[in-house]
Amino acid sequence: MSNELLSSWIGRSEISFDTLPLTLVRRIAVTFGEECPRVGETLPPLWHWAFFQDPVIEELLGEDGHPERGIFLPPIDGRNRMWAGGRLVFDAPLKVGIEAERHSTITDIKEKQGKTGALLFVTVKHNYFQEGQLCISEEQDIVYREPSPPKLSHVAPLKKIEWIDTVCPSSVMLFRYSAVTFNGHRIHYDHPYVTEQEGYPGLVVHGPMLATLLLSSFLKNHSELTPRRFAFRGLRPMMAGHEFKLGGYRGEGKEYVLLAFNDQGIAHQAEIEY
Incomplete structure (x- = not known):
């Protein structure tokens, strides 16, 4: 698609509605092993990603399980799509x-040039309202990359971690998170597809799941703090069934840096302001 045609997608908008039902909140809670809030209580941070889904029939899904491009996001053929950060x-x-x-x-x-080829970055702005009030402003970075072996390079983690939690998401946990977020992307649950078609060594942990685990770990270790801003980005994939660490350290001012890492290095990094 030409740059001119791509630019024509900038400004495209849609509005979605949801009641944030307790039944789905309960399913998110058990997926993460967290306490479930009641009706009228606060939805924990980042759980909103399970809502406002626009389901499409299977005939409108691509081979990778994502909805075909061109419904809301631009139609970029021949590239893999992933949520890079936000x-x-x-x-x-x-x-x-x-x-x-x-x-x-x-x-x-x-359009940018990466180490593995051309990358197309699409930024989507979401504003979430409830009872006439703006609750969350969010920017999502979605990247379309040319098919290539996944980045599994070693990056040494930082040394000054102040707290560490250990997690090991199972294939069942990935499947349940895909279910509660209505995410059909096959790299999270279809082992033959992810290993044979996309070249990963196993099922890939969702980027939003990693971000949610990171923020949850921070709040458990800093229950007195209320997040004001949160930014995250994926650096390399984590695989189901393999243990990794969640931790962080204080940055400048009212900021903490959060990391998901294992012996091979950092997979996910986030910054939080309170």
Whole structure:
């Protein structure tokens, strides 16, 4: 697709609605082994990713399990799509069981050259409202990359970790997270596909799941703090059934740096302001 045609997708918008039902909140809670909030109580940070889904029939899914491009996101053929990272501002909490809406707009499309080939970055802005109030502002970075062996290079983790939690997401946990977020991407549950078609050594842990685990770990170790801003990015994949660490350290001012890492290095990095 030409740059001119790609640019024509900038400004494309849609509005989604959801009631944040308790039944789905319970399923998220058991997926992460967390306490479930009641109707009217605060939805834990980043759990909103399970809501506002726009389901499509199977005939409109691509081979990788994602909805075909061209419905909301631009139609980029011949490339793999992944959620590379994002930035969020928490203005007010979303409440369980109360109708909310999400306003989404494609704000930017850029082509870059990476180590493995051409990369196309699409930025989507989401604003979440409940009872007339803006609750969350979010920017998602979605990258389309040319098919190539996945990046599994070694990057040494930083030394000054102040706390560490150990996790080992199972294939069942990945399947359940795919289910609660209605994510059909086959790299998270279809072992023959992810190993034979996309070249990964196993099922890939979702980037949003890693971000959620990181933020949850931070809040368990800093229960007195309330997140105001959160930014995250994926650096390399983690595989189901393999143990890794969650930890972090204080940055500048009211900021912490959060890391998901194992012996091979850092997989996910986030910054949080409170």
